Amino acid sequence: MITNTQSGTRIDEVASGIYRISTPVKEFPGGFSFNQYLIVDAGEGVLLDPGGYHVFERVFDNTLERIHPDHITRLFLSHQDPDITASLVSWLEVKPGVEVVLSRLWERFIMHLALPAAPNLHGLPDEGEMVTLPSGASLTFVPAHFLHSPGNFHVYDQRSRTLFTGDLGASLVPEGDTEPVVTDFAAHVAAMEGFHRRYLPCNRAVTLYLERVRDLAVDRVCPQHGKVMEGDDVGRFFDWLARLDVGLDHKDWGS
Numbered sequence: 001m002i003t004n005t006q007s008g009t010r011i012d013e014v015a016s017g018i019y020r021i022s023t024p025v026k027e028f029p030g031g032f033s034f035n036q037y038l039i040v041d042a043g044e045g046v047l048l049d050p051g052g053y054h055v056f057e058r059v060f061d062n063t064l065e066r067i068h069p070d071h072i073t074r075l076f077l078s079h080q081d082p083d084i085t086a087s088l089v090s091w092l093e094v095k096p097g098v099e100v101v102l103s104r105l106w107e108r109f110i111m112h113l114a115l116p117a118a119p120n121l122h123g124l125p126d127e128g129e130m131v132t133l134p135s136g137a138s139l140t141f142v143p144a145h146f147l148h149s150p151g152n153f154h155v156y157d158q159r160s161r162t163l164f165t166g167d168l169g170a171s172l173v174p175e176g177d178t179e180p181v182v183t184d185f186a187a188h189v190a191a192m193e194g195f196h197r198r199y200l201p202c203n204r205a206v207t208l209y210l211e212r213v214r215d216l217a218v219d220r221v222c223p224q225h226g227k228v229m230e231g232d233d234v235g236r237f238f239d240w241l242a243r244l245d246v247g248l249d250h251k252d253w254g255s
């Protein structure tokens with residue numbers, strides 16, 4: 001459903017209680033879109049990768065329709081990039097006490113965002129953590145270091161069997177294509193390849209990650225840019241990643 005015709009912001013419930021809020025950024029042609037995900041569990045909300053400064057109003061309005069801000073208990077930051085973190089400036093004006101979950105590596109850097117209040121930070125250790133949601137289901141902060149940030153986490157929602165992968169799985173889809181889910185994986189590969197080759201550091205980081213997540217029961221992969229991959233496409237995505245040469249293994253970046 002398009003919720004803002006001017007910005008093209010679209011919200012979809014991609015699984016029960018899992019909302020994808022997606023905004024195309026027209027300033028950067030080429031189909032770049034930014035996704036935020038809202039998990040609503042027994043009346044409590046967790047917002048994943050809240051987004052850049054300029055998407056705050058659109059994300060906030062959409063979030064409001066699903067849950068009152070008083071019931072958002074956590075903001076999760078998969079890594080330190082501005083398209084993930086810059087809206088914290090605004091979120092902390094609205095919810096100064098909300099827990100902000102991120103890698104311990106980035107705790108000292110996040111303060112440079114000129115936040116309006118001292119944030120209630122929860123620094124994740126490298127090995128990750130699991131928390132229990134009000135329904136009793138678990139939410140796991142899964143290590144995904146160096147993909148692409150050195151302190152990088154994904155989120156696994158046990159109830160919906162959803163893996164939220166931040167920039168991993170990001171795609172540049174054709175402009176105007178706002179459909180939330182991949183329907184032709186073979187064609188979709190071209191939309192992911194360039195980003196993964198340049199923004200991931202090396203094949204070893206990918207191999208270690210795949211060893212960790214292959215045992216999880218995953219029904220869908222939800223990246224922060226582009227489309228969600230569901231069903232058999234999850235395995236296809238992992239297989240594609242395993243075969244792709246990335247970063248230093250793709251090119252000799254000797255200079």
Ligand SMILES: [Fe+2]
Nearest residue numbers: 079081148167
């Ligand atoms: Fe990033």
Ligand SMILES: [Fe+2]
Nearest residue numbers: 081083167224
């Ligand atoms: Fe990103």
